[in-house]
Amino acid sequence: NEDTVAQLDKAIESLLSGGMQRKPKVPKGTRDYLPEQMAIRDEAFTIIRRVFKRHGAVEIDTPVFELKETLTGKYGEDSKLIYDLADQGGERLALRYDLTVPFARFLAVNAVGNIKRFHIGKVYRRDQPALSRGRYREFYQCDFDIAGVYGRMVPDSECLAVACEILDALPIGDFGIKLNHRRLLDAILDICGVPAEKFRTICSAVDKLDKEPWEEVRREMVEDKGLSGDVADRIGEFVVLKGKPWDMYNSLMTEKKFGDHKGALDAMEDMKILFEYLDAMDKLKFISFDLSLARGLDYYTGVIYEAVCMNGNTQVGSIGGGGRYDYLVSMFQEAGKVTPTVGVSVGIERVFTLMEERLQKEQGGTIKQPNVSVLVASAGGENQLQHRMRLTNLLWAANISAEFNQQENPKLKFEIANALERGIPFMVIVGEEEAKENKCKVKDLNARTEETVDVPNLVALLREKGVIPVGCEFAMELLKNGKA
Amino acid sequence: NEDTVAQLDKAIESLLSGGMQRKPKVPKGTRDYLPEQMAIRDEAFTIIRRVFKRHGAVEIDTPVFELKETLTGKYGEDSKLIYDLADQGGERLALRYDLTVPFARFLAVNAVGNIKRFHIGKVYRRDQPALSRGRYREFYQCDFDIAGVYGRMVPDSECLAVACEILDALPIGDFGIKLNHRRLLDAILDICGVPAEKFRTICSAVDKLDKEPWEEVRREMVEDKGLSGDVADRIGEFVVLKGKPWDMYNSLMTEKKFGDHKGALDAMEDMKILFEYLDAMDKLKFISFDLSLARGLDYYTGVIYEAVCMNGNTQVGSIGGGGRYDYLVSMFQEAGKVTPTVGVSVGIERVFTLMEERLQKEQGGTIKQPNVSVLVASAGGENQLQHRMRLTNLLWAANISAEFNQQENPKLKFEIANALERGIPFMVIVGEEEAKENKCKVKDLNARTEETVDVPNLVALLREKGVIPVGCEFAMELLKNGKA
Structure with missing residues (x-):
């Protein structure tokens, strides 16, 4: 019945000594996405998905690895760039090299003859990485393809229209x-x-x-x-x-x-x-x-095509391409079957790099992290943390992004400074007095106003002041521009 | 200067003969997502991301493979389930087994000490698959973790709150x-x-x-x-x-x-x-x-926890779990450093299965594919296809999901039948007459009405009739329920 502190210490020590001998790192040619970068990626994907969806495309997904034989004989000289999985018993597998061959395999396996689909996923190439130019060994492709027998050049023209709309909608210049x-x-x-x-x-x-x-x-x-x-x-x-x-x-x-x-x-x-x-x-x-x-x-x-970014009249890199490939699906089908297909693929890493450069210029060197709308704080008294939790939970239930300080009793002065520094537009403040009367204060940090409100009216007041529920940002933007 | 038909035939033949000897398939324990399934997955992710975001979490991503040494010594007996990549020269790599160890490595590599982050990504386990119970070798995890020194049990309570909100918001029952x-x-x-x-x-x-x-x-x-x-x-x-x-x-x-x-x-x-x-x-x-x-x-x-779905009083499977792991990050840091961390992971495959079962019950056996709002058709005359394209392009520019038939001159009767069958609520119809006057007809298939409109007013009319731009669905739902 000894206390377990000694045992815990021992466990910790054994964990620590199991640590890495050298500094940890990511594999060559890959990268972590930090929150600022993910915010950009998310914006790019949202724009791209919107274009795919307004064209009536449905989404599919396939496994990140395929049977090795599925990829064999499709990429010519580039086959040497395919990542194989180790033989651990069972099937021979390899990471997908693009989304096109898996799509052809998908059509054959699922007996799909006509489809307008999009697919956003990571692909893998054991290429010489050139990180500064946005060339990685793991990168995203955003593919849009139309399979089926249709009017001459009709699906081809829609694929090109989709590519143009995406590149026009992304904030990447000409x-x-x-x-x-x-x-x-x-x-x-x-x-x-x-x-x-x-x-x-x-x-x-x-x-x-x-x-x-x-x-x-x-x-x-x-x-x-x-x-x-x-x-x-x-x-x-x-x-x-x-x-x-x-x-x-x-x-x-x-x-x-x-x-x-x-x-x-x-x-x-x-x-x-x-x-x-x-x-x-x-x-x-x-x-x-x-x-x-x-x-x-x-x-x-x-038809074949390639999209390039322009800086004035200078081409600054390829950001996508595609074309018609009428016989690729046949390689997975019974002899004699043909599923004509045309598609376009947007390479998003280069797009990220361009969006990042633009944002850095616009925001003076740093890229802002996504932000919460409301910081819930407390002012003196008992059970401050629980009061903050209760109010924050009301905002969460209304889909408003809100946080409370995770320390037990932070100083209000410090909380306000923190909200200002992070650019959080609103604070909800609850004191012992207000808590008793089921009221709280709403502080508008931009307008520099403060008012007391009954808790049941809190969400309505914040919405009135312009707080947008999570997931409604794009709709509100349309409304503001008079487009909705 | 011979014609190239013979050469093309030869090329086709060689392509076809390069085809697979046996029926193509996906690797054991993996699956394709068909459009109906992707629609469900997309809905689940949208709900989950909304919860993460309203809690002020930022998003990160890491590569799908890590250095083998990063994963070594972290999973006890389960280490044998890790997928290794083949040795093709260079680093020893393995597919990630979960998102937790990559997160710990991420914190150390990027010198992040405090973060509330979420991460949605695929993980890989060479487990015995049980597809009917939603156990795959490739599956998604949706992780929410808080790293840093905070008030006792405060981040722990927020992780549990996030788990409850997600499971409450997903249409999966008790x-x-x-x-x-x-x-x-x-x-x-x-x-x-x-x-x-x-x-x-x-x-x-x-x-x-x-x-x-x-x-x-x-x-x-x-x-x-x-x-x-x-x-x-x-x-x-x-x-x-x-x-x-x-x-x-x-x-x-x-x-x-x-x-x-x-x-x-x-x-x-x-x-x-x-x-x-x-x-x-x-x-x-x-x-x-x-x-x-x-x-x-x-x-x-x-603290440790596990989320289970209930059918009445019967537990029907685990859908997530997590706990506090204060010393995992230390394994990647200099000796003596500690980054206390607590998190929760939602296993989404089981959620898909439950959502799929519910939808099948609700929709009578089949699951509806996501749909377009408008089918643009034409009625007689020259250049029908180009008229359809011109009008559809107007709708795309207004973020309205719209399609035109990709055949050159489909019969209008056939087009209407197609729209009815697919449940497309509106048709825009252009004839030679209307095209000359820059007008078109709008057919409301549910209300069984038809009216002629000047093309410049087309988008406004459709919006009035309730067509929702792509990406605004959730906001409109909130508005309808009086919550926005």
């Missing part, structure tokens, strides 16, 4: 979307004299044009990939072409750049229809037609 | 929270004559009491863990005791069950203070004081 067509690219390679079996590898080389100069890409084509210099130069004449959609379309057609190449003319017809639809949805102004855009992944079969 | 104290349990073992070095292992045995009968737990104590029968029987007399908080407290104290055992009396004083606070926050009604509650994990040092 952006543009580069557009091309995988079959047009193939036609160009065909016209230039590239043999069909080299289409994909030459495509990969063209894809590097936004990072490398033409000379380097040409060298890769000729030296590494065995193209003749003539053929490479002919490609070079095509891939410099870019411009406003109708200007490009008209000049390519007028100059008969593709002769009567059936594949090229068919792809150009796709582009024409797409431009008309994008115009109807007032999105054509964001688009440029760019023959150098190739997109790395093998599975694209139609 | 629930209760079982409460105990780790130091009280230690004191009981001490009083019964268990040697200190066997406290943890006997604790693990007691923890099984909600799944196994006392006889089996007693057998484990005596046969497997070497306790004498007498000692086990004495423990048996304690662990049957449970009841309403003050009843239990008073009878234990009156009957002097713990004699003058310092550790026990100290823990009982904790309980007394906690009950007073829970009463002030109107949460004591949900609590039972249960001496059989032990909680498996080693790191608890104070």
